[in-house]
Amino acid sequence: MVHQMMPTNRNPAPSASSNNSVMNWLLAHTGVRWAVLAIVGMLAACGSAPPLYPPSRAPVVSVPSSAPVNVAGTLNRGPGRWVPVAWSELPGFGEDSLYEAWNAWIKSCERAVPPFTALCGDVRRLSIGSPEEQRAWMQSRLQPYRVESAQGDPNGLLTSYYEPILEASRVPRAGFAVPLYQPPANLAQRKPWFTRQEMDTLPEAQAALQGRAIVYLADPIDALVLQIQGSGRVRVTEADGRQHWTRLAYAGTNDQPYRSVGRWLLDQGLIKDASWPGIKEWLAQNPQRQQELLWSNPRMVFFREEAIPDLEAVAGPKGAQGVPLTPGRSIAVDPASIPYGAPVWLVSNGPQTNLQKLVLAQDTGSAITGAVRADYFAGWGAQAGELAGRMRQPLQLWVLWPK
DSSP: OOOOOOOOOSSOOOOOOTTHHHHHHHHTOHHHHHHHHHHHHHHHHHHOHHHHSOOOSSOOOOOOOOOOOOOTTOEEETTEEEEEOOGGGSTTTTTSOHHHHHHHHHHHHTTOOTTSGGGHHHHHHGGGSOHHHHHHHHHHHEEEEEEEETTSOOOEEEEEEEEOEEEEESSOBTTBOEEEEOOOTTGGGSSSOOOHHHHHHOHHHHHHHTTOEEEEESOHHHHHHHHHHSEEEEEEEOTTSOEEEEEEEEEEEOOOOOOOHHHHHHHTTSOSOOSHHHHHHHHHHOGGGHHHHHHTOOOOEEEEEEEOOGGGTTOOOBOTTSSBOOTTTEEEOOTTTSOTTOEEEEEEESSSOEEEEEEEEEEOOTTOOSSSEEEEEEEESHHHHHHHHHOEEEEEEEEEEEO
């Protein structure tokens, strides 16, 4: 699941309820009811910060940046470095509900690489262990390393992303005219491929996209959100009226640079609230400028369709590691700094939530670059999107590496 980021302000977005009809439809179908109850519970968790992310007992403040100190055992890693520390330096380590992260760790073991391969037998065995047993095992087998920039700064940035839930039509019809495409056949022959504007205006580009539409959405901004997040669940209405759920997963881009439509609006002084609700409100007042707004971002994302069996209804999209993401326990990282599958202790205190918890590095994103940088997977649906759209706060990371 590869995604981009859109800078927003810190004003809370209004509560969203656009997916109520989707949830009601699901609950009416007994074959997936049990899975939907789990989804609803997870959505509620993702959208309500206090229950899922309680305030830490000892808030952590940013550490003043200074010249890096040479500590024995320090490892240079990509854009930053890892500094060995004692377990006692990890804020809140004795308080986390580790069983929530353990499920994500077991998923990472499906695609484990050395040196984590040797640990996976114990990880699976300890899935039924107590938190005390899990913590004792981690302390005996793993060494914490504080992640710093090359200049020795342990402070970074945490943002968040999610998986949208949308309605779609298999064929264009009234109210559903915004196509989402699979990669064109000649995508590899032209780099970069046509821009978003050229795809809408040039006959050559339109010819290459002929017959490549997977589904059609009602709102071009929803389509843009889906492209930025990199994956989404859609309830597809087929031409004969049948409806079913599917996932649209990232399959490539036109290799054009990503430009934030929110930043485009802010730079022109057109809005002060660059959240998606704020952008939609501006568009409602300026519908004649919709195409101009969309064309300000030349990048287009292409998708592939993936079935969502009932038994997998509560699983997230697959991240760059190739395993399903877990809400609240999966993060996207810069793999040059933190390898996929690594367990990471994450600390972030900010206006949206306070986090001190074990997470797994299972994904990446085009804007996720640098040593102390992470994107937090909030889950799926409107409430998760509300949290993801607001989160932009300080971050500290500790990689837990096999001894």
